[in-house]
Each structure stands twice: as C-alpha cells, then as structure tokens.
Amino acid sequence: MYHSEREISQCGAISENFTQLGGKMEEYLLHSHSSNTNSKYFYSFKRWEQFISKEGGKSIPASPIHVALYLTHLLDKGSSKSVVQSAVYGIKWAHNIQGIQDPTTNSFVV
Numbered sequence: 001m002y003h004s005e006r007e008i009s010q011c012g013a014i015s016e017n018f019t020q021l022g023g024k025m026e027e028y029l030l031h032s033h034s035s036n037t038n039s040k041y042f043y044s045f046k047r048w049e050q051f052i053s054k055e056g057g058k059s060i061p062a063s064p065i066h067v068a069l070y071l072t073h074l075l076d077k078g079s080s081k082s083v084v085q086s087a088v089y090g091i092k093w094a095h096n097i098q099g100i101q102d103p104t105t106n107s108f109v110v
Helices: 004-010 016-030 034-052 064-074 081-096
Strands: none
Touching: 034 064, 034 081, 064 081
C-alpha cells in the first residue's frame, strides 16, 4: 500500500540503507494508530474502493468530487454520522500513508 520505494528513488538518493529504512518507516506508519483504528480505516476505505470502482473511478488518488458524491450516497441511504465520518477518515488515512494529497480537505467534501 505504500510508495516509499518510489519516493526514495525519486529523491535521487538510493542506497541499501535507505531501502531498509523505507521498509521500517512503512511499519511505523502502519502502526501509528491502534490496530482497531487501522482496521476501521482499512475497511472504510475498502467500502469506498468498491463503490468508486463500480462507478468507473479510482480510489487512489481519489477525485474530491467523487469523494463528495460517495458521502452524498451514504447520507442518502441513511448512514449514521459515524459511518460517514469513518468513510472520510478511511479515505484520508489511505491517502496520507501513501503520501498522496488528501482529497477530503477539498471544500466539496468538507
């Protein structure tokens, strides 16, 4: 799920040490939240991924307007505030751990 190898190579400093450190960095990122929180974010993201793939879009990087439409979909079907918040945080989490711009900060989503 991470792109640290790509980021490391793009910065121009490639070494065995940096490759090993990149792997450790990914472990720290993944464990930066409790396992329950990571599971919640992961499954919320997977629900988003299923929804957007059926609509022909991409889950990562996500288009802010697609995220806003997904949240509208959740609200229209009567999802609780907790479900909507989990969707936002799951999408945010998946983008952040990959170093990709977070689409949930867009005004349509906010």
